[in-house]
Amino acid sequence: MERADAARNRRAILRATEELLSSHDLSEVSMDRVAAAAGVGKGTVFHRFGNREGLMRALVESRVEELSAAVESGPPPLGPGAPAPERLAAFFDAVVELATRNVKVMAAFEQASTDRLNNPIYLSWHAHVSGLIASAAPALDADLTAHLLLGSLHSDLMRRFLRTGETHRLSDGLRSMVAALLR
Amino acid sequence: MERADAARNRRAILRATEELLSSHDLSEVSMDRVAAAAGVGKGTVFHRFGNREGLMRALVESRVEELSAAVESGPPPLGPGAPAPERLAAFFDAVVELATRNVKVMAAFEQASTDRLNNPIYLSWHAHVSGLIASAAPALDADLTAHLLLGSLHSDLMRRFLRTGETHRLSDGLRSMVAALLR
C-alpha cells in the first residue's frame, strides 16, 4: 500500500508537470521546476517516479488508460467484434486524436525515452496493430509494417499539423495508408 | 577562404567524432571527448560547428552528399528519367542502405536535432519524395504521405533490424508500402 501523503504528492507532481508542460517550452520543464511547482522536494519526485522518463511515462499512461480499455473490451469498431481493417482504422483515428490532444506530454515522453521501441505503451500498441495486420493481410510482414505505421506518429509531425489545425489531414492520411496496405 | 589549419582541424574533428561514435555508446560522446580525441581545444569545436547539432549535421551531410548527387543528376532509376514509382522505390532502398551503414551517426544527429522537420537534409528528402508521390498518385496528400513514409525511418527501428541483420526486411517492407500506396 501507498501511504496517504505519498499518494497526495504523486497526484500533485503529475498535475504540476502537466501544467508546466502546457504553459512552458519542453526545455524549460526541468525536474527541479516540477518539484518546485508541485510544492515538494526534488528527492520526492525521484523517489516516486525513479527518473525523468518514469515521470513522463506515468503522465502518458494516465492519458492512455482509457484508450487501452476501449481497445480491449469496448464496443466495436475500436473494441473486439469489428473486422480487422475497421478496427485498425478506428485505432489510428483514436491514437491521432489522443496524441493531438496531448502533444506536449507525448513529446516530453518521447524525448525522455531511452528505448522507444521497448516501453510498455509502444509494445502494447505494436502488438495490437501487428495482430490486426496479420489477420487482415497475411501476406504482409505484420511486425515490421506495424513499426512503420507507428513510427509515422512522432510528436514533431503532430505539432506541425496541430499548429495549423489540420489534424484531420493526419487521420485521413493514415486511414488511406492503412486502406492501401490492406487492399 | 578557410585557413589551412582550420580546415585541418575541421577534418580532424569530424574524423574523431566518427571514430568515437563507432566505438562508444552515444551517451558517452560528449563535446569534451570529441575535442580531446581530435587533439584540439573545446572552443575550436564550437567555433567550427556552432553547437552539437551543427557537428552532427556536418557529419551526416558528409555521408549524404553522394546520395543527393545521385538523386539530382545520376542514372535512373535513382536519378531523373525513370517513372516516379520506380524512382521512389529506388530512393527508399538507397536511404535504408545509407542509414543502416551509418546508424550511429544518424542516431546522433536525430538526438541532437531540435527541429527534425526543418533541417536541410530532411527538407530535401521530403521535397523529393513528396514531388514523386504527387506525380505518381495525384489523389494522395503528397506532402503528408511523404512525412509519414520518412517518419518511419527513425534510428531506433534501424538499430533493431540492423542488430539481427535483417535490413532487407526494412527495404522490402518500405517497397511494398510504397507500392501499395501508388497502386
Added chain:
DNA sequence: CTACTATATGGACCGACGGTCAACTTGTCG
C-alpha cells in the same frame, strides 16, 4: 495515548554536460 517502525521527505550536494569568452597564437598577404 504511547511506542515503534516502515515509509516518505527535502534540499544540499555531485559530476557531467553544452556552451561562452577574453587572452593569446598563427596563417596569410601586401
Added chain:
DNA sequence: CGACAAGTTGACCGTCGGTCCATATAGTAG
C-alpha cells in the same frame, strides 16, 4: 617583414538529472 584577420584555447559558467541521508511523519499494535 609587419600587421591584421582568423583561429585557438581551456578555465569558467549556469543548469541539468540524479543521489543521499538526516529528519519527520503516517500507520499500527498494545
